[in-house]
Amino acid sequence: MPITISKEEARRLVVQSQQLFAKPSHNNALGTTLSAIEHLGYIQIDTISVVQRAHHHTLWNRNSDYNLLHIEELVAQKKVFEYWSHAAAFLPMKDYRYTLYRKKAFHMGHEKHWFKKDIQLMDNILKRIADEGPLMAKDFQHSQKVNEWGSKPAKQALENLYMQGDLMVAERKNFHKVYDLAERILPKGINTAIPTQQEYIRFLITNYLRANALGTASEIAYLLKKTKNLVAVELKEMLYKQEIVEVQVDNERYYVLNQLLNGIENEEAYDEVKILSPFDNLLIQRKRMKTLFDFDYQIECYTTEAKRKYGYFSLPILWKNQFAGRMDSKADHKTGILHINHLAFENHFSLSDAFTFAFDKTLKDFCRFNKCSSAHLHKTTPTSLKKAMKAIS
Structure with missing residues (x-):
């Protein structure tokens, strides 16, 4: 039988797990930023800049000493890298191995990207980058023909190479990606063993529950194709092995890591206001926010x-x-x-x-x-x- 908790207790668990009101860290400012990225699992990138961009905004809310150069420094130090989560994101390098499962799927054609593959063009681009070093989309001669997305062939090829793992983003210049060969960007000694299906699914589950406290199969598999049923099966197995707990909040059931239930506090530990980015990790799933927080956003x-x-x-x-x-x-x-x-x-x-x-x-x-x-x-x-x-x- 699931454990019943109140909606207020559920909200407290979620906010605590998101580290929005975390106690001051013993790390230096850069270390605190890295710790936040590693805990949350990803920081979404967005181009809208009417206020500071989403990735900076999200981290600023978890690190009072956040500096706009932190992400750039962490990328240069090979502690953070860009790839796709549910959207374009910065990810902790310690989790690099788990991106290989999707990269293999893109490479094998089991998962489709927006653009059709032009193998010859992709090979030519790889050779140029191998010979010349990091390059941007504008460094390639484009034909005038564009596809329905308004994107030129070389840019499409670069994105396909990026999604299947041949290329990574070495840095950004004026917010434009600079691509290089993955083997030249990865730190020495990093684990590049492709995870098994079960390892990948368990990673998705534990990563999500650590950062979000409560989760359903649908929430954990959010915008990750062909994973929902696999997540549901693994959740049942983890519940059977008592690795997770099932809780009920009103009429909804969620899964929680065992140790997180001990984090329900009786008293509020903070009297702060947070002005959040629309792409903050806390509220990126709008249906979840309406269900748990009664916030229709x-x-x-x-x-x-x-x-x-x-x-x-x-x-x-x-x-x-x-x-x-x-x-x-x-x-x-x-x-x-x-x-x-x-x-x-x-x-x-x-x-x-x-x-x-x-x-x-x-x-x-x-x-x-x-x-x-x-x-x-x-x-x-x-x-x-x-x-x-x-x-x-």
């Missing part, structure tokens, strides 16, 4: 302006273990102003002095993080709360 930058309710790039606001609202923002680096186009609070949320004080502190930190000296508030929902936000002009 969708990013609206991909919808037409007329259909937007909250704004182009609304940032979720986490207060303790609940979502208080969302903040649509844009950093204007010319004027040094963080424009808060819309600050919207959830219907159930009651503004308090404690929240206002914590939000004031976090907003000032967020301004500095975005290289802004002040914030300007344009709109609130409900409108009556605008006067309460004294921190914002």
Whole structure:
């Protein structure tokens, strides 16, 4: 029989496992950033830059001493690398071996990428990089013909070589990938043995539960093709062996690592506000957020302006273990102003002095993080709360 826990206890477990309110680390700042990446398992990369990009934003929320050069330094030190998680991401090098399972599937044609393979072009590109060293897509002569994705042949070939593991990203220049041969990027002595199917699936399970506390087969297999049934079978086996525990939250059942249940605290250990990236690891699965946190969140930058309710790039606001609202923002680096186009609070949320004080502190930190000296508030929902936000002009 599953263990019954309350929704509040479940939320506390999830937030603790995400290390959003973690105690100060004994590591130096760079070591703390690496530790966060290794714990979470991935940091999603996104190109939108109305505020600091998602990978920086996610790490800043877990490391008060985060520096925008940290990822670049960790890539150079071969402690972090780029590959595909559920989306483009930075991954810890210690987990490199587990990417080989998917890379082999791409190489063998068992898993398809967006682009058809042009084997001759791929071979030519590999030879050029082998002879000349790291190259970018723009270093190749492209034909004028583009496919339905608007991508040119050499770029498609580079992406196929990257997905099947022949190439890796050595660095980024102006956010553009610089590709090199995988064997020239990998650190010496790294384990390159392709995991068995069971090893890979167990890795997915333990990695997810460590970072997210609670998980279902669907959540663990999120956007990973052909894994859901395999995950479900392995979860049952791990439950039988008492490696994991089944818990029930309202009408939903989840799996939890045994040791994590001991982390349910009776008292709140933090009174902080977190302004999160839309691509933060905590809330990337929107259905999960609605079920566990009663937070119905969708990013609206991909919808037409007329259909937007909250704004182009609304940032979720986490207060303790609940979502208080969302903040649509844009950093204007010319004027040094963080424009808060819309600050919207959830219907159930009651503004308090404690929240206002914590939000004031976090907003000032967020301004500095975005290289802004002040914030300007344009709109609130409900409108009556605008006067309460004294921190914002």
